[in-house]
Amino acid sequence: MLHRLSLRVLTLVILWMGLGVLKLDDMSESGFFLQGAVFSFLILAGALFEIFFCYQGDPYLLPVVQTILAIGLVFLARINPAQAADQFIWANLGLIIYYAVFFILRDYRKLGEYQYLWGMLALLMLLLTLIFGTTINGATSWFRFAGVGFQPEELVKVALLLFLASYLSDNKELLRFGTIQVGRLSLPDAKTMGPFVFIGVFVLGLLGAQKSLGTALVFFLLMVFILYVATERLLYLVVSVPLVMATGAAGYFLFDHVRVRVATWINPWLDASGGAYQISQSIFAISGGRLLGTGLGNGIGAYQIPNADTDFIFSVIAEEIGFIGAMAIISLFIIVVMRCFCVSTRAVDRFGQILAAGIGILIGVEALIILAGVTKMLPLTGLPLPWMSYGGSSMVGHFLLLGILAGISHSSAFSVSQIPIGKQADAL
Amino acid sequence: MNNGIRKIALIMVFSFVFLSLGLVYWQVVKADEMLDNPANRRAVYLEERITRGGIFDRNGVVLAKTEQTADGKVRTYPQGEMFEPLLGYATVKYGSAGLEATEAETLLGMKNPSILRRIQNAFELQRTGNDLILTLDSRLQETAYQSLQGKTGAVVAIDPQNGDVLALVSQPSYDAGAIEQDWDKIIAEEDSPLVNHAFSLFPPGSIMKVITSAAIFQAGLDTTELYDCEGSTVINGQTIQEQNDKAHGWVNYDLALAYSCNTYFAQYGIKAGVNHFLEAVSNFGFGRDIPFDQYVPISSITRDDPLPENLSLNLFAESTFGQGQVMVSPFHMALITAGVANDGKIMVPHLIDSVLDSKQNSIYRRTPEVWLTPLSKEEAEKITSGMVLAVNKGTASPGAISGAQIAAKTGSAEPGGDGDTHAWYIAFAPAENPEIAVAVLVEHGGTGGGAAAPIAKAVIEKALELKEGEN
Numbered sequence: 001m002l003h004r005l006s007l008r009v010l011t012l013v014i015l016w017m018g019l020g021v022l023k024l025d026d027m028s029e030s031g032f033f034l035q036g037a038v039f040s041f042l043i044l045a046g047a048l049f050e051i052f053f054c055y056q057g058d059p060y061l062l063p064v065v066q067t068i069l070a071i072g073l074v075f076l077a078r079i080n081p082a083q084a085a086d087q088f089i090w091a092n093l094g095l096i097i098y099y100a101v102f103f104i105l106r107d108y109r110k111l112g113e114y115q116y117l118w119g120m121l122a123l124l125m126l127l128l129t130l131i132f133g134t135t136i137n138g139a140t141s142w143f144r145f146a147g148v149g150f151q152p153e154e155l156v157k158v159a160l161l162l163f164l165a166s167y168l169s170d171n172k173e174l175l176r177f178g179t180i181q182v183g184r185l186s187l188p189d190a191k192t193m194g195p196f197v198f199i200g201v202f203v204l205g206l207l208g209a210q211k212s213l214g215t216a217l218v219f220f221l222l223m224v225f226i227l228y229v230a231t232e233r234l235l236y237l238v239v240s241v242p243l244v245m246a247t248g249a250a251g252y253f254l255f256d257h258v259r260v261r262v263a264t265w266i267n268p269w270l271d272a273s274g275g276a277y278q279i280s281q282s283i284f285a286i287s288g289g290r291l292l293g294t295g296l297g298n299g300i301g302a303y304q305i306p307n308a309d310t311d312f313i314f315s316v317i318a319e320e321i322g323f324i325g326a327m328a329i330i331s332l333f334i335i336v337v338m339r340c341f342c343v344s345t346r347a348v349d350r351f352g353q354i355l356a357a358g359i360g361i362l363i364g365v366e367a368l369i370i371l372a373g374v375t376k377m378l379p380l381t382g383l384p385l386p387w388m389s390y391g392g393s394s395m396v397g398h399f400l401l402l403g404i405l406a407g408i409s410h411s412s413a414f415s416v417s418q419i420p421i422g423k424q425a426d427a428l
Numbered sequence: 429m430n431n432g433i434r435k436i437a438l439i440m441v442f443s444f445v446f447l448s449l450g451l452v453y454w455q456v457v458k459a460d461e462m463l464d465n466p467a468n469r470r471a472v473y474l475e476e477r478i479t480r481g482g483i484f485d486r487n488g489v490v491l492a493k494t495e496q497t498a499d500g501k502v503r504t505y506p507q508g509e510m511f512e513p514l515l516g517y518a519t520v521k522y523g524s525a526g527l528e529a530t531e532a533e534t535l536l537g538m539k540n541p542s543i544l545r546r547i548q549n550a551f552e553l554q555r556t557g558n559d560l561i562l563t564l565d566s567r568l569q570e571t572a573y574q575s576l577q578g579k580t581g582a583v584v585a586i587d588p589q590n591g592d593v594l595a596l597v598s599q600p601s602y603d604a605g606a607i608e609q610d611w612d613k614i615i616a617e618e619d620s621p622l623v624n625h626a627f628s629l630f631p632p633g634s635i636m637k638v639i640t641s642a643a644i645f646q647a648g649l650d651t652t653e654l655y656d657c658e659g660s661t662v663i664n665g666q667t668i669q670e671q672n673d674k675a676h677g678w679v680n681y682d683l684a685l686a687y688s689c690n691t692y693f694a695q696y697g698i699k700a701g702v703n704h705f706l707e708a709v710s711n712f713g714f715g716r717d718i719p720f721d722q723y724v725p726i727s728s729i730t731r732d733d734p735l736p737e738n739l740s741l742n743l744f745a746e747s748t749f750g751q752g753q754v755m756v757s758p759f760h761m762a763l764i765t766a767g768v769a770n771d772g773k774i775m776v777p778h779l780i781d782s783v784l785d786s787k788q789n790s791i792y793r794r795t796p797e798v799w800l801t802p803l804s805k806e807e808a809e810k811i812t813s814g815m816v817l818a819v820n821k822g823t824a825s826p827g828a829i830s831g832a833q834i835a836a837k838t839g840s841a842e843p844g845g846d847g848d849t850h851a852w853y854i855a856f857a858p859a860e861n862p863e864i865a866v867a868v869l870v871e872h873g874g875t876g877g878g879a880a881a882p883i884a885k886a887v888i889e890k891a892l893e894l895k896e897g898e899n
Contacts, residue, residue, distance in 0.1 A: 225436055232432040272467030280467055287454040287462035288470050300473045323455040327448055334444050341437045345430050357433050364440045368447065375450040 007063035008047050011070050012040050018074030018296065025297045032077055035088035039073070042095045049099060057409030061339045062098070065387055065402060068332050069094075072388035075317055079302045080309045083390045090392040094399035101403025108407040112351040115166035119199045122159040125152040126206035133210070139382070140210040153207070153215050154397035157362060160203060160219065161401065165355035167195060168230040172350065176231040185235065196227075204247075213251055213258065214373075214381030218365050220244065225361045230354050258379075265379040281305040282312050282374045285319040286326075293322025309390040311382045315374045329388075330371070337364040343409040352408040359401045471532065472520060476501075480518065481535040481557035483527065485566040486592075486781055491515060492528070492604075505604045507566065510573045512601040513624045514722075519608055525622065527560070527779070528604075530722055534558050534783055534792075556786035563592035563781045563794070571890040572597040575883040580619045581851075581870040582626035582758040585887055588766035588856060588865045590796035591775030595887065596759070598625040619871075627724045629755035630869060633841030634688045634823075634876070635852045636750025638768060638811055640697045641685065643708040645807045647700035651681035661691040664741045668694045671840065671875075685814030686822030688838060690749045697748030702739050705748065710735055711802035712764050713774065714756075719799060721779045727756040751842055762867035763799075765854040768811050769835075769862035772803030816859050826881035827855055829889050835859040836884070838876030848872040853880035857888045864891040 019032055043066055049055075069091055077084035105111070111118075129152045134142045136149075143150045168175070171192050178186030187193075200223050207216035224240040251258045264276035272280040285301025288294065299319040305312045318326040340360025347353040363386055370385050372378040384394040454462070462468060479501065483492040491511050495502050503518055505511070516526015524532060537557040572583040572595040585595040602614050602621040614621055644651065659675035661668050668691050670676065676687045684692035697705055706729070710716070715735025718724045728734035730743065730753045739747065746752030759777075767774035776799040783792035803811070815835035818824035824836035839852030851873030856865040866884045873879030 229429065229432040229436055232429065269465065269467065272465070280465075283454060284462055284465065284468040284470055286451070287459045288468075290455050290459050298477075300470045303473075304469070318451065318455065323451055326451050326455075330444055330448055330451075334441060337440050338437060341433050344433055350429075353429060357436070360440075361436060364443075368440070368443050371447050372443075372450070375447065375454060377447065377450045 004047050004050060004059060005044075007060075008043050008066065011063060011067045012043060014067060015040070015070040015074060018071070019077060021296050022074070022078055032081075032084065032088070035085060036073075038092055039088055039095075042092055046095060046099055053103075055102075055406075055410055056413035057406050058339050058343055060335065061343070061402065061405065061409070064332055064335050064339070066095075068329070068336070068387045071317070071329065072313065072385075074296070075313060075320075075388075076309055076390055078297055078320075079313070079316060080390070083309050086392070087390050087395075090395040093392075094395045097396060098399045098403040098406070101400055102406045102410070105404065105407055108355075108404055108411070109349060109351060111162050111355075111404070112166035112169065115163055115170070116195070118159045118163035118166070119195065122156045122163060123199065123202050123206070125156050125159070126203060126210070128152070130206055130210050139212045141212045141215070148392070151391070151393040153210075153212060154391075154393035155400075156203070157219075157397055158400050160199070160222075161355065161358045161362065163199060164196075164223065164226050165351055165358055168226065168354050169350040171196075172230050175227070176233060196223075208251070211255060211257070213255070214369060214383040217369060217381060218362070218383065220247070221365045221369075222358065222362050225365070226354065226358045229357045229361070261379045261381075265376065268376065278306055278312070279374075279376060279380050282315040283376055285312075285315045286375060289319035289322045289326070291323050293318075293320050293325055296320050307382070310384055311370060311380075311389065312374055313389050314371055314385055333363070333367045336360075337367075340405060343405055343412070346412045347408050348412045352412070356405055356408050359405050362401070363398070471536070472523075476520070478536045479556045481537070481559040481784075481786070483515065483535075483560045483562060485562055485564045485569070487565065487567075488561075489566040491562070491564075491566070503605075507569075508605070509601040509603050510566070510569055510597075511564070512604055513598055513622055514596050514626075515604060517604040517607045521608055522611060526624070527562075527722070531560055531780070535560060537785070558786070558791065559784040559788075561781045561784065563587075563594065563778050564596065565594050565894065567894060568595040568887060568890055569597060571595075572883070572887050573599075573601075575886045576868075576870070579870050579873060579879070580625065581868070581873065581880075582624075582628075583866065583868050583883060583887060584626050584759050584762035585864055585866045585891065586762050586766045586777065588769035588775070588862050591766070591777045591799070592781070592794075593777055593779045594864065594891065596626055596779075598623075598627075624722075625869070625871070626759045627722060627757055629725055629727065629757050630850055630871070631841040631843065632750035632754055632756045632761065633839035633850065633852055634690070634749055635761060635837050635839035635854050636748070636754060636756075637685060637688065637693045638764065638815075638837055638854070639708055639712050639802075640693050640700075640705065640748045641681070641811050641814070642711070642803055642807060643700045643704040644681070644693075644696050645803075645810060646708060647704040649696060649700055651810065654678045654680055655684065655689075655692050655695065657684075657687075657689050657691055659691075661695065663694060663698065663745045666742045666745065668745060681810075682814045682817050683822075685811070685837065686817035686820075686824075688818070688823045693748045694745045698741070698745060702744050705744065706735065706737075706739070708802065711800060712767070713760060713800055713802075716800075718760060718763070718777065720759075720777050724757055724759050727760045729754055750839060758867050758869040761852070761854055761869075762865060764802075765856055765867055766862075766865035767800065767802055768808050768815070769856035769865045770808075771805045772801055772808035773798050774800045774802065812859055815855075819855075823877050824853070824855070824881065826877045827853060827885045827888075829857070829885055829892075832857050832888075832892055833859040834888060835862075836881070838881065840875045843872065848874050851876045851879035853877070853884045855884045855888060857892065863895055864888055 076087050133140045134144050136142050141151050174192040175188045179189045180187050204216050227236045260275045268276035268280040281304045301316045301319045302308050308316050337360045344353050344356035370383040373380040384391050386398050480494045490506050492505050516528040518524040518528040535557045576583050576597050576599045583597040600619050600621040657676035659670050659673045670690050676689050714727045726734045730736050743752045747754050763774050776797050778794040785791050812835050815837050819828050819834050819836050823838045827836045834855050834857035836855035840849040843850050851870040853868045853876045856862040866887050868880040868884045870879040
C-alpha cells in the first residue's frame with residue numbers, strides 16, 4: 001500500500017516542483033494550482049480506489065504513465081499556458097476514463113466477441129473523417145464538433161487493436177502453419193488472410209487519402225509486428241520490408257509534402273528558414289540543451305519551434321532539461337512498453353495476450369517514430385507523443401487502452417490464483 | 429508467442445537505445461556546431477536575456493559596456509571610433525563583428541561554464557556575461573589613432589617580450605555606438621571602415637629585407653663582404669632598380685639594410701638560394717595560421733601557393749625585397765618585428781589579457797609562450813644593428829627619437845597598378861632592451877620614411893613615456 005502511494009507521491013512532487021519553478025519565473029498563471037490540485041486528487045483517489053478494490057494488476061504501468069503525463073503537463077504549462085489548461089481537463093478525464101474502463105469492463109474478454117464490429121467501426125470512422133473532416137497541417141484528420149476538435153484516428157487505434165487481437169487469437173494457428181503450399185512455404189488461404197488484408201489495405205488506404213502518413217506508418221508497423229507476435233513467423237516481417245519501401249516510394253511520388261519532408265530530412269540546412277524550418281529549429285533546440293539543459297523555462301525552442309506543444313514537445317524538453325532529462329523520458333517510455341509486454345506474457349488468454357502486446361507495440365512505435373522524427377533519424381511525420389503532446393483525442397484513446405490493459409493485467413493475477421491447483425494449465 | 433514478444437521487445441529496446449545515441453550526437457557531438465549554424469538564432473535570443481559582459485583595456489578603461497535603460501539594454505562604446513573596427517559591434521539587426529563576434533560566447537558567459545555556473549544558469553533567467561580585459565593600452569591606442577587619423581592604414585604595437593598587443597588601430601573606422609543609424613553610410617564608404625586593415629594583406633616592400641637577411645645568414649654568406657651598388661642590376665634578363673635609381677656605392681650587409689639596397693638583397697638572396705629563402709619565410713610564419721583570437725589571413729609568397737616548393741628566378745629576385753607576389757598583413761609584420769626585437773623568438777600574440785566572470789573571479793589568464801623561433805640570438809642582433817644603422821644613417825632616420833635608440837626599417841611597396849606606394853615602417857625600441865615593437869602601414873602614403881615613420885615615432889615615444897611613468 002505504501003509502495004503504491006509512494007510512486008504517486010513522486011509523480012506529484014515532479015508536477016508541483018515544475019509548476020513551482022514556472023511560477024517563480026512568472027511564466028505560468030496561478031490557475032494551474034487549482035487544476036493541479038484536481039489532478040493530484042484524482043491520482044491519489046485512484047490509488048485509494050485500487051487499494052479498496054484490491055487491484056492485483058501491474059503496479060508500475062499507471063504510475064509511470066502518470067509521471068510522463070505530469071512532465072508533459074509541466075512543459076505544456078511552460079510552452080502554452082492556455083492549452084495546458086485544456087490539457088489538465090483532458091488528463092483528468094483520461095484518468096477517470098481509465099478507472100471507468102477498468103471498473104465497468106470487468107471482463108475484457110467480451111471485447112473479443114465483436115471482432116468485425118471493431119473492424120467496420122475503424123473503417124467507418126476513417127471514412128467519415130475523410131468525407132466530413134477538416135484539414136489541418138495538410139492532413140484531413142480532424143472532426144470539428146461543437147467547437148471541439150477531435151481526431152477520430154486516435155479512436156481508430158483502439159478499434160483496430162481490438163479487431164486485430166480478436167482476429168489473430170481466432171486464426172493464430174492457420175496463419176502460423178498455413179494451408180496452401182507454395183514451393184517450400186506454406187501460406188494461409190485467402191479466407192483466413194482475407195479479413196486482415198481487407199481491413200489493413202482499407203485502413204492504410206483511407207489514412208493515405210487523408211494524408212495522415214505518420215499514422216499510416218504507425219498502423220502498418222502495428223499490424224506487421226502484432227502479426228509476428230501472434231504467429232512467430234519471420235516471413236511476415238520479411239515481407240513487410242519491400243512493402244514499406246514500395247509504399248514509401250509511392251508516397252514520395254504522390255505527395256508534395258512527402259517530397260519536401262524527405263528533402264529537408266536529407267539536408268535541412270539548405271532551406272533552414274523555409275521548408276526545413278521545423279526540423280532545423282527542432283535540432284537547434286535539442287543541441288542547445290546539451291548535457292544538463294538550459295533549465296526549465298530558459299529554452300528558446302519553446303518560442304521558436306512551430307507545434308512545440310504537440311509534435312515537437314520532446315525537442316523543448318530536450319533543450320530545457322538536457323540530455324539527462326530526455327534520457328529519463330525515453331526510459332519512462334521503455335518501462336511502459338516493457339510492462340505492456342510483461343502483462344502480455346502473463347495474460348491468461350490468447351486474446352488478452354495479443355491485445356496487451358499490441359498496446360505495447362502501438363505505444364512503442366508511436367514514441368519511436370515521433371522521437372526519431374524530431375531528432376532527424378527518420379523523415380519527420382507529425383504524430384503526438386503519447387500522454388505528453390497536447391491533444392484530447394490522443395489522451396482519451398491512450399487511457400482507454402491503458403484501462404483495458406489494467407483489466408488484462410488484473411484478471412491474470414486474479415484468475416490464476418483463483419483457479420484450483422492442477423487446473424491452471426488448462427486456463428493458460 | 430512469448431518468444432515473439434521477446435523478440436519484438438528486443439527490437440523496441442534496441443531502437444530506443446539507437447534513439448538515445450541520436451541524442452548524444454546532437455547534444456554532445458554537434459552541440460557547438462549547431463550553435464554556430466547561421467540559421468540558428470539561439471545566440472541572439474539568449475543574448476537578449478543575458479547582459480553582455482564589458483570590455484576593458486589593460487588599465488580598466490571601459491571600451492564597451494551594456495547599460496540598462498528604460499527601453500532595454502544598450503551597448504555603448506565610450507571610446508568612440510578609437511578601437512574600431514577591432515572591437516566590432518553587437519546588434520540584433522546587423523549581427524556582430526570584430527571582438528564582439530569572436531568573443532561572443534565568452535562575453536555572454538556561454539563558453540565552458542563551470543558546473544556551478546551551469547546550475548546558476550538553470551535557475552537565473554537574467555544573468556550577466558563575463559568581462560574581457562584586453563592587453564590594449566588605451567593611452568597608446570589614442571596616440572596611434574590620432575597619428576593615423578585622416579589616412580588609410582593600420583598601426584600595430586606589440587610587447588615583444590610577451591606578445592601582448594598594446595595598440596591596434598585601423599583607419600578608416602566608425603562609431604560602433606551609432607552603427608544601426610549609420611549602417612548604410614558606413615557600408616557605402618570607400619576603403620570599407622568595417623574591414624580591419626591590420627588584418628588585411630599588402631605587399632611588404634623593403635621591410636621584407638629583414639626576412640631575406642635571415643636567409644643570407646643561414647646560408648653562411650659573408651656579411652662583411654663589400655658589394656658595389658650601381659643603382660640597378662640585371663638578373664636573368666630582368667632589371668632590378670634601386671628607388672630613384674640611386675647608386676649606393678660600396679656597401680656591406682649593415683649598410684645595405686640601412687640604405688635599403690634592392691640589388692644587394694636580390695644578389696645575396698639569390699646567392700643564399702631559394703631553399704634558404706623559403707625556409708626563412710616559413711620560419712617567420714608565412715603560409716601558417718597565426719595563433720590569435722582574431723582571424724588573420726595567411727601571409728603568402730605567391731598568389732597560388734602561400735608557401736611554394738620553389739620559385740622562378742625572376743619572382744625569387746623580386747620577392748627578396750618584398751615585391752613580386754609577396755603579401756603580408758601589418759599584424760604579421762608587427763609580430764616579425766617583435767621577433768627580431770625578442771632575440772629571434774616570436775611570442776604568441778595576445779589580445780585578451782584575462783576574462784572575469786560576473787563575480788569578478790578570474791576564469792582565464794593569458795600565459796606568454798613562444799610561437800616561432802626564426803632567428804638565433806646572434807642573427808637577431810645582426811639584423812638589429814642593421815636596423816639601428818638605418819635609423820642613425822639610413823632611410824629610417826625620420827623615426828629617430830631623443831633619449832632612446834630605436835631600430836627600424838622602412839618600406840615603400842608598389843601596390844600594383846597606379847597610385848602612390850604603400851608606406852611601411854617597422855621599428856622597436858629601445859634597441860638594446862626592446863619594450864615595444866611597432867608596424868605602421870599607410871596605404872598609398874608614399875615613402876615609409878615620409879608617411880609612416882612619424883606615426884611609429886609618436887607611438888614609440890608615448891610607449892616609452894608610459895613605461896617611464898610606471899617605473
